[in-house]
Amino acid sequence: MADSARASKLAQRIKVVVAEGLRSRVKDPRVEGITVTDARVTNDLQHATIYYTVFGDETATSEAKIGLERAKGVLRAEVGKNITVRLTPTLEFIADVIPENASNLEALLRVAKERDAELAKLSESAEFAGDADPYKVDEDEAGTA
Template sequence: MADSARAAKLAQRIKVVVAEGLRRRVKDPRVEGITVTDARVTNDLQHATVYYTVLGDETAQADAKVGLDRARGVLRQEVGRNITVRLTPTLEFVADEIPVNAGHLEELLRVAKARDAEVAAIAEGAAFAGDPDPYRKPEDDGEPED
């Protein structure tokens, strides 16, 4: 059983090797717009999950998934040549959801900013419902201050 630090180093190396392999070895036009964002390796160094993003619509993403599945053997061979472990890990490709989540967060922030602007516009012409300072002071009780 390997330690997690070694697995993390191996994951970074696999990320670089897969990205270079996609650029140099794989000639499939479906994988040209792929960016490898992250890789994770299990602690036993047997399985690697490679996360990727694709620019384009859902059709481009589906085509990229098919292209990666077809190039899995070539990329695993490339990984085996460029890393120093006894067994080459299996590769699994997963579409990275970070750009989708980031877009969703940006939309939520945009809505919150618009609501804040509405509240500020309403508060601009508003007046207090009671006294501007509703807290009781000692001189209001008729008692002298110390």
């Protein structure tokens, strides 16, 4: 079994090789809007998972998935030529959901910022409910205590 450092180095190399292969070797127009975002390899170097994003809508995403499945053999052959391991790992393509999660997070942050601005506006005109110094003791009360 290989160590995880070698697997991560191999994953980065596979990421570059697959991206170059999509650009130069695969002539399918369905894969033109694909960006390879990450790659991970198992510690035994037998399986590679490649994460990708697609520029476009849901139909472009589904078409890109079909195009990647059809080009899997060509891309695996490219990986086999350009890496130095005994066995070429199998490739699995997974659509990356990080951009969707990031846009959702940005929307939540925008709402929180608006609520903070409303709260700041309300707190400008707010006054204390009691005295400014609730522990202040009047002189009359101090003498009796």
